[in-house]
Amino acid sequence: MTIDATSPRTFDHAELIQLPEYHALRQALDALAQRLDREQDITDRDGFIAAVTDMARTSYAADDCDHCREPVWPHGADVTDSWMNGRYYCPICNRAWTCGYTADLEIAAMFI
Numbered sequence: 001m002t003i004d005a006t007s008p009r010t011f012d013h014a015e016l017i018q019l020p021e022y023h024a025l026r027q028a029l030d031a032l033a034q035r036l037d038r039e040q041d042i043t044d045r046d047g048f049i050a051a052v053t054d055m056a057r058t059s060y061a062a063d064d065c066d067h068c069r070e071p072v073w074p075h076g077a078d079v080t081d082s083w084m085n086g087r088y089y090c091p092i093c094n095r096a097w098t099c100g101y102t103a104d105l106e107i108a109a110m111f112i
């Protein structure tokens with residue numbers, strides 16, 4: 001058995017289990033993982049783990065599509081110092097755009 005950064009590790013999310021958002025996220029993650037596992041080698045989850053980590057790190061950086069008014073999160077970002085240029089794609093209207101956000105979480109917290 002190979003133990004690496006993408007293998008399960010000991011963890012405890014007990015403080016989150018009362019939150020319906022936690023269960024909704026687990027369901028969404030499972031759906032994405034199952035799709036990727038069908039299309040990729042399940043033992044090579046580096047890309048999936050990296051994507052989930054990046055999604056978590058940029059969860060505050062949603063931007064509304066100017067056309068649909070639906071929130072979209074960056075699918076890519078270039079980060080320099082404390083600034084992030086995010087790349088966005090709306091799956092409803094296929095519009096793509098960029099948007100700048102702070103990469104400083106203390107500043108981001110002021111807008112939550």
Ligand SMILES: [Zn+2]
Nearest residue numbers: 065068090093
């Ligand atoms: Zn749109």
